Structures are given as structure tokens and as C-alpha cells.
Amino acid sequence: MGRIRGALQQRLPVVAGLAALTAFLAAALLLPSNDVLRDRAFDIELAGDQWLRKPASSDQKVVVVDIDRRSIDTLGDWPWPRDTMAQLVEAIAAGRPAAIAIDILLAEPDDRSPAALARRLGSVTGRAEISALAEGLPDGDQRLARAISTVPVALGLVLDPDRNGTLPGAAIVSRGPLPFDDLWQAMGAIGPTDSLAAAASGQGALSLPGSADGAIRQVPIFVAAGGVLMPGLAAEALRLAEGAASYRIEADPPRLVVGNRQLALPHDALLRLVPAAPSRRAARTLSAVDVFQGRAGDGQLAGAIVLLGGSAPQLGGLRKTSADPLTPSVQIQADAVEQMISGRVPRTLAIEPVVQPLAVLMVGMLAVVLGAALSPAAGSAILAAAIALLWMAAIAAAGLADRLVDPLTPSIAAVLVFTVTAGSAYSLTRRREAFVRHRLEQRLAPAVVRRIVEHPDLIKLTGERREVTSMFTDIEGFTATMHRAGPEELVATLDQYFEGVAGIVISHGGMVDKIVGDGLHALFNAPLDLDNHPQRAVECAIAIREWSEGFRRRVPAVAIRLGRTRIGIETGPAVVGDVGAQSKLDYTAHGDAVNMAARLEACNKELGSTICVGPVAAARCEASLLRPLGQLTVRGREEPITLFEPWPDDVPPSWREAYLKAYALLDRDAAHAAPLLQKLMAERPADIATRRLIERLPSIFKAGLSSESPAPRT
Incomplete structure (x- = not known):
């Protein structure tokens, strides 16, 4: 029975670790996944892109015209009159861009231009002649529509879950069934005014889906509004710049063809964004007031895809991302356009439901072996190295192959299983040591017991x-x-x-x-x-x-x-x-x-x-710690030796000094030393050591002791 019990105890850490691994696997397979942790793991992987990939040179330039605080301070409070917006679009169009995408919803007609005011006054007063004056007055909507019609422009629309109805869909050619099984859908959408929509070359969704923690990590390539497939604003800007009349969607493999550009299509038609460096965003951004006043550099807009939007808080376009809680939505759309141009579409593996449990199982088994066979320190070091390699492989897969693999779940499993296994092994070892220590301390000194426990092979x-x-x-x-x-x-x-x-x-x-x-x-x-x-x-x-x-x-x-x-x-x-x-x-x-x-x-x-x-x-x-007691012949020594004792605690400094002087005279002038010692003994009659020193004086002299008495070092 004892051997069986011992064998079971030896296997206890392994059993505990396997039980923890089994429980973790069951929870990972049966319970809903934690999307927040998963998204943050993908953030870390994609953040490594800047080390693995150099910025690719592109044949298509992307420029952001930013309605920033300086623009609003100079051109007036937001919202600007349509005439101001028209002048800004005209200034951009004068730079000969390939296409313009406006990241602003223009859903309401102009109500601030002279023509709009005349129409409103005529309607209120019921006087047709006042309304007729609008035909000859400046009209902001008309001017903006004319500006939009001079260059390929994509206007924005937003999904509306409470509004039924559809907007004109994009021209889409599909080979086979659409490869979307989790498309972002809404009952309807809100688009630009009819006059602006008629003048524009296309419309794209401005809506951005938030992750579980509210951060924007994806931009829609396509959405569905009222059952109609609509492109995202970034995709529409790319189509206009390519001069393509339609989108072509291929089902096997899922792929989108826009003009001469191709990119893979995720099953949810959402493009996972690769974080852009702040320096990159700053390099592609122009202030709207500089463009408005003609101070943009020569050729900066020529042939570019221009995204017009705002970073000023008044526009309400600031969004939370994984890197910044206040990222302008126009910059997010610009990131998506650049990513589409480069053809990068990070996505998870199709066989991830199989790969993930296998990764958890493999790393978990390694944790069981390390926890049971090695010390906690050595096991932790090796496990940390294994987890680091796992993350490095995941980052490489994301940066080099655009494949997202979740290394966080296996890492959590490894740490949990190792903790349980190593904890069980440590507890068993401690119980064993306590048993051995208890048995040995009955016969051996504690220091020896510690050495044997620490080195049981001795x-x-x-x-x-x-x-x-x-x-x-x-x-x-x-x-x-x-x-x-x-x-x-x-x-x-x-x-x-x-x-x-x-x-x-x-x-x-x-x-x-x-x-x-x-x-x-x-x-x-x-x-x-x-x-x-x-x-x-x-x-x-x-x-x-x-x-x-x-x-x-x-x-x-x-x-x-x-x-x-x-x-x-x-x-x-x-x-x-x-x-x-x-x-x-x-x-x-x-x-x-x-x-x-x-x-x-x-x-x-x-x-x-x-x-x-x-x-x-x-x-x-230390010399101050001891006083000499004289010389004595000790058994086993032929010559007498000087012996010492610690000074009594109650000896005053003057008595101590007098004692040392009297003792120093013993070998040179015993006749003078003896009275001094007698006087000291009279002052401290309870000092037996001094009395015994005086009593030994005659025998010391007869022995002819050496005058060289060793003393404590000073």
C-alpha cells in the first residue's frame, strides 16, 4: 500500500496539470470566446508590422484634407455654409485628384445661402415673388453640386436601423453566390440630398463597426442597407480612382476585383486595419484652410485619392481605435484606402477552429511536463521562452502572410496549466521535505538537516x-x-x-x-x-x-x-x-x-x-570587547597562554583604563602592579576575576613567564 500511495503522489502534479488542461479546453470549446482579449492579441500582432515590413511604395497617392481647429478658426464655426464647402471642393478639384471621398454626411439641404433664405421667407409669407428671387441668388447646394460634378466624388451615407428604404446600390458583378455569411446589415440608410447625390459619382458607407470594447478596428468593404449591397466609402473611393464602372466579386476564392486591383474578401466583408504610424498620417495630411486658400504644395493633390473630413471635435468624427481614443474617422478611412491599394487583408485562418485547440493542447502538454519535471524557476524560464516563440510566430504570420492567429488563448492555457502543475509539485515537495526534516531533526543538527533536504543525494x-x-x-x-x-x-x-x-x-x-x-x-x-x-x-x-x-x-x-x-x-x-x-x-x-x-x-x-x-x-x-585575565597553563599546552573575558557591563571607563595600566605592569614591575590591582579590587570587591588574578601572582612569577603577552588586536 505504501508503494502504491507513493506512486500516486509522484503522479499527482501530472494529474493536476492534465485536469486543468482538460477543463481549459472544455471551456474554450463550449463557452463564448472573449472577443476583447482576442482583438487585443491581434492588435499586438499587427503592431509588429512596422518591424517586419517596410512601407511599400505605391502607385496611388492618398491625401487627407483635414478640417482641423485652425480651419474652423479661420473659415468660421461649424457647420460651414454649403458655399464654403463648395469652395473647398473646388480648390481640391483644381489640384486634379483622381477621386474625392467626403467623410461628412450631407443629408440636409442648405438653409444658410441667400437662395435658401429667399425660399424659406417666401414659404413663410406665402409670397411667390419672394420665392422666385431664389433663382437669381447664390445657392450653396447648387454650387456644391457643380463642384462635385467636375471630378469623381464619393459622398457618404450612414446605416439606419430604424429607417426602412433603400438607396441606389452599387454596380456589382458576381461570379457565383456572394461569399458573405456575416455581412453588416441595417433596415435602411441615410444618404445625401437628392441634388448632391445626382451630381456625385458614387456613394459609400461612413458607418464604422465597433469591437467589443468600442474601438474601431475594421472598415466595411461592403454593407447591406435594406437588402441592397452598398460599398464602404474607402472601397468607393478606390473604385472611382480606378475608373471602374462596377465591382467584380468572385466566390472561389473570395476575392474583390476593382479595376486593376484585387484583394481578398473576408467572410464578413470587413477589412481588419493594420495600425498606421502617426508619422505616416501626418505626412499625407493637409489642413483644409491651406487648400482653401491655395497654399497646398504644387502637385500634392494631382492624381491622388483625396479624403475630405475633419479632426476638429465640432465635426463629431473622432473615434476610438486600439492606438488612440480620439482618431478622426477620415484618417481611419484613409488607412483603409491605403491598405486596399497595397492588397493587404489580414484575416483568420479558415481552419482556426481546429488549429486553436491543437495549439492549446500542445502548449498545455509542454506546461505539464515543465511543471512536473523542473523547478519552478527553470520551468518558468523555458515556458516563457516557448510563449515568446509562439507570439513571434503569430506576429510573423500577421506581418508576412496577413494571417491572424490567436496566441493569447494558448498562452493563458500554458500559464494556468503550469501554475497548477508546478504548484502541485511544489506542495508535494514541501510535504516531503517536512517529513524528512521531522524525521532527521530527531537525530541530526538542524544545519545538517537543511543540507540533506536541499541535497537529498548526499x-x-x-x-x-x-x-x-x-x-x-x-x-x-x-x-x-x-x-x-x-x-x-x-x-x-x-x-x-x-x-x-x-x-x-x-x-x-x-x-x-x-x-x-x-x-x-x-x-x-x-x-x-x-x-x-x-x-x-x-x-x-x-x-x-x-x-x-x-x-x-x-x-x-x-x-x-x-x-x-x-x-x-x-x-x-x-x-x-x-x-x-x-x-x-x-x-x-x-x-x-x-x-x-x-x-x-x-x-x-x-x-x-x-x-x-x-x-x-x-x-x-575588537580590542574594546575583551579584557586580559592573565596567563594560565592549559592541559594540552606546554607553555602558558593569555586568556580573556568580555568586560563586565557595569565597569566604568576610568576603572577599565586603570585595570589595563596595572595589567601592563605585571611583567615589568610586579611590585608596583600588585598594589594597583589591590586598589582596583577594593573598588569592585565582587570582581572575582581580579581577585583570582592577584591570588595567582606568586605562581606566575615562579614560572618565569615571558614578558611578551599576546593581546587583542586594536
């Missing part, structure tokens, strides 16, 4: 030689304490004691090597490097001393009269690593520094100190 850690600082602690008079305390009381007190001491060691960067009886052995700079480890060890010892003195005053320690904690510290090279049988390993250290720290702990009895620091460790600490 059965036995290799030995290494490194410098360590070793620290031994011991409880004074523990044997007597053990005899007078009950077993439960003693064990409970020791549990609290070692928990506090071990926590202090770990917080200072040390490793608790082992606990034996009433003593604790700690290592600093093992198994990992620790900066300034001798001073860290001394600071740790000071913290243990302060904490243990407070612990001795608590109820459990007071009851058994727990002794003070004595500590020995020394630094030196040691061999560290796992030692023991295969079934019971112990990460520990062996070397002179370890042995010396244990003996220095015992030296506290003779020195009268709590913390005894050896000369090597002391030399690596």
Missing part, C-alpha cells in the same frame, strides 16, 4: 578542513543540582534551558553541534561560511550569559538552584563533516580549537570568570 557529507570558532557551555555545580532535583523537574528545567541557549546560538549564526549532559557544543563558520565568526561567538556567549542569569531567577531554575553557565571559546582549523555509521551520522568538528574551547570552559573555575576566550579568538575580536 548520504554522507564529505569532510572538509575549515577554520571554525568552537564554543562549549557548562552548568556550574550540575552534579549537586542533579542530586537534589527530582527527575521530572530536572528534565523539564533543562528542556527550557537548552531551548533558550540553542535559540541564541542559532540567532547569532552558529550551529548547535551536540548537547551532552548539561553542556552544549556550538560551531561558528560551519557548515556554511560566517563573516567575523570569532566576534559573533563572543557576542553569542555574552547573550547566553545574560539570558541564563535571568533564567536562573525563574521558578523552575530557582527551585533546583541551577548554577551559572560557564563558556569557553577558541578559534582555529578543524576537520568538519559526517562521522559515524551509515545508519547514524553526526556532523561534527575535530581539531585543537574544539578541544581548547572545552578546556577553556573548565578554566573559568580557576580564573573566576564566566566566559573564557582563547588568544586566537581574542585576537580576531
Whole structure:
């Protein structure tokens, strides 16, 4: 059963990832697609066009005559009188363009010209002679109609869902059934006045369809108004410029032929726009007032398709696009004309319903493998690279082949599936680590457990030689304490004691090597490097001393009269690593520094100190941290060594300075040093270490000690 359970746990991340992938595929196939996300993905693809394609040189120029703020400030408030519009069209026509497309709905007759005012006054007063005056007065509609008749002009119409009726349709020749299955349709349409429509060479739809987020991304090539097929304004402008009498629509493959131009026909007859660079729009745009006043450059309009419209807010022609929330509709129509001239019709693949699930499945399976087999960081990096390649391929398909492929849905699927798989694998790994850690911490030091958990292939850690600082602690008079305390009381007190001491060691960067009886052995700079480890060890010892003195005053320690904690510290090279049988390993250290720290702990009895620091460790600490306690012969050393302890917290600076001066005289002039030490002891009678130093003076002199006493470095 255990093996079966283990096998199931191993497969859990894969099962979780496959379940997430299956759920995502089902949702993608059964639920409506998110058109907003899809459109934005296509926006990103088409935005890469400027890097993949250089602007193609065209044999047909497109110019926008813009009724901008400056034009309105100069020529008068909008709406302009028809006479002003007529003069502007005349100025454009004088430039000999190939065709003009007016992106303004001229649905109402002129009511501001003298002729219009005379007709209205005659109608109101009922006097026919006043109405007859209109025949000899300037008429804006008539002048605009004459201007329109002099050059191929396409006027605009708008779809109206509430108006029944039709307008004259375009001349369309079709080979086979029309290849439209999702044509934009309305009950009717509103067109220009009869006189203007009669003078114009054609009419095209001004209406622009918004996407799910309200942005304009498509321009109609054809629409249906009251069941009649009508061209869009851009398509009609192209037809007039080509001099074509009609449109030819071919069904297989769906294609539109306009004069000498051909372009593919989408199933909805909507042209997906490729974003135009702002610099391109600026280069093709002329201010209407400059054209009106004859300041347009020579030849700028000659042979061009001219689109007349406005960017001034008063015209109400600003539309939201994917790149700009305030794009003039005339610029959108101009983008469509240029795109038709270049023959670019971005569209989705016919087999997209099959390709999309396959892409999701392939990328999702890759995410399952990466999430289950690799670490989260490595898996994320590889998956990010795969998603980046997917997007690069989609951008290349859009820019080079005009095929739109949705990379966003597979990307979302990959991230979701990888998150579920990697999360499950990480959770399983964490549970495994917690189990291993719990089992090993019953026998091994926490630092060793961390190494084994991080590197489970290490059965036995290799030995290494490194410098360590070793620290031994011991409880004074523990044997007597053990005899007078009950077993439960003693064990409970020791549990609290070692928990506090071990926590202090770990917080200072040390490793608790082992606990034996009433003593604790700690290592600093093992198994990992620790900066300034001798001073860290001394600071740790000071913290243990302060904490243990407070612990001795608590109820459990007071009851058994727990002794003070004595500590020995020394630094030196040691061999560290796992030692023991295969079934019971112990990460520990062996070397002179370890042995010396244990003996220095015992030296506290003779020195009268709590913390005894050896000369090597002391030399690596700040000079202000320690004071010398004199020389002592330690077991295992033939020559006596100078030992140190941290300065007591309550020592004033003057006493400290006097102590160091008296200590410096010991080897040169002991006769003068002894009275100075006696005086210092009188000032601090509780300083046992000073008393013991004075008591050892005769034995020190008899031993003939060297006058060169090592001291802490400054």
C-alpha cells in the first residue's frame, strides 16, 4: 500500500496539470470566446508590422484634407455654409485628384445661402415673388453640386436601423453566390440630398463597426442597407480612382476585383486595419484652410485619392481605435484606402477552429511536463521562452502572410496549466521535505538537516578542513543540582534551558553541534561560511550569559538552584563533516580549537570568570570587547597562554583604563602592579576575576613567564 500511495503522489502534479488542461479546453470549446482579449492579441500582432515590413511604395497617392481647429478658426464655426464647402471642393478639384471621398454626411439641404433664405421667407409669407428671387441668388447646394460634378466624388451615407428604404446600390458583378455569411446589415440608410447625390459619382458607407470594447478596428468593404449591397466609402473611393464602372466579386476564392486591383474578401466583408504610424498620417495630411486658400504644395493633390473630413471635435468624427481614443474617422478611412491599394487583408485562418485547440493542447502538454519535471524557476524560464516563440510566430504570420492567429488563448492555457502543475509539485515537495526534516531533526543538527533536504543525494557529507570558532557551555555545580532535583523537574528545567541557549546560538549564526549532559557544543563558520565568526561567538556567549542569569531567577531554575553557565571559546582549523555509521551520522568538528574551547570552559573555575576566550579568538575580536585575565597553563599546552573575558557591563571607563595600566605592569614591575590591582579590587570587591588574578601572582612569577603577552588586536 505504501508503494502504491507513493506512486500516486509522484503522479499527482501530472494529474493536476492534465485536469486543468482538460477543463481549459472544455471551456474554450463550449463557452463564448472573449472577443476583447482576442482583438487585443491581434492588435499586438499587427503592431509588429512596422518591424517586419517596410512601407511599400505605391502607385496611388492618398491625401487627407483635414478640417482641423485652425480651419474652423479661420473659415468660421461649424457647420460651414454649403458655399464654403463648395469652395473647398473646388480648390481640391483644381489640384486634379483622381477621386474625392467626403467623410461628412450631407443629408440636409442648405438653409444658410441667400437662395435658401429667399425660399424659406417666401414659404413663410406665402409670397411667390419672394420665392422666385431664389433663382437669381447664390445657392450653396447648387454650387456644391457643380463642384462635385467636375471630378469623381464619393459622398457618404450612414446605416439606419430604424429607417426602412433603400438607396441606389452599387454596380456589382458576381461570379457565383456572394461569399458573405456575416455581412453588416441595417433596415435602411441615410444618404445625401437628392441634388448632391445626382451630381456625385458614387456613394459609400461612413458607418464604422465597433469591437467589443468600442474601438474601431475594421472598415466595411461592403454593407447591406435594406437588402441592397452598398460599398464602404474607402472601397468607393478606390473604385472611382480606378475608373471602374462596377465591382467584380468572385466566390472561389473570395476575392474583390476593382479595376486593376484585387484583394481578398473576408467572410464578413470587413477589412481588419493594420495600425498606421502617426508619422505616416501626418505626412499625407493637409489642413483644409491651406487648400482653401491655395497654399497646398504644387502637385500634392494631382492624381491622388483625396479624403475630405475633419479632426476638429465640432465635426463629431473622432473615434476610438486600439492606438488612440480620439482618431478622426477620415484618417481611419484613409488607412483603409491605403491598405486596399497595397492588397493587404489580414484575416483568420479558415481552419482556426481546429488549429486553436491543437495549439492549446500542445502548449498545455509542454506546461505539464515543465511543471512536473523542473523547478519552478527553470520551468518558468523555458515556458516563457516557448510563449515568446509562439507570439513571434503569430506576429510573423500577421506581418508576412496577413494571417491572424490567436496566441493569447494558448498562452493563458500554458500559464494556468503550469501554475497548477508546478504548484502541485511544489506542495508535494514541501510535504516531503517536512517529513524528512521531522524525521532527521530527531537525530541530526538542524544545519545538517537543511543540507540533506536541499541535497537529498548526499548520504554522507564529505569532510572538509575549515577554520571554525568552537564554543562549549557548562552548568556550574550540575552534579549537586542533579542530586537534589527530582527527575521530572530536572528534565523539564533543562528542556527550557537548552531551548533558550540553542535559540541564541542559532540567532547569532552558529550551529548547535551536540548537547551532552548539561553542556552544549556550538560551531561558528560551519557548515556554511560566517563573516567575523570569532566576534559573533563572543557576542553569542555574552547573550547566553545574560539570558541564563535571568533564567536562573525563574521558578523552575530557582527551585533546583541551577548554577551559572560557564563558556569557553577558541578559534582555529578543524576537520568538519559526517562521522559515524551509515545508519547514524553526526556532523561534527575535530581539531585543537574544539578541544581548547572545552578546556577553556573548565578554566573559568580557576580564573573566576564566566566566559573564557582563547588568544586566537581574542585576537580576531575588537580590542574594546575583551579584557586580559592573565596567563594560565592549559592541559594540552606546554607553555602558558593569555586568556580573556568580555568586560563586565557595569565597569566604568576610568576603572577599565586603570585595570589595563596595572595589567601592563605585571611583567615589568610586579611590585608596583600588585598594589594597583589591590586598589582596583577594593573598588569592585565582587570582581572575582581580579581577585583570582592577584591570588595567582606568586605562581606566575615562579614560572618565569615571558614578558611578551599576546593581546587583542586594536
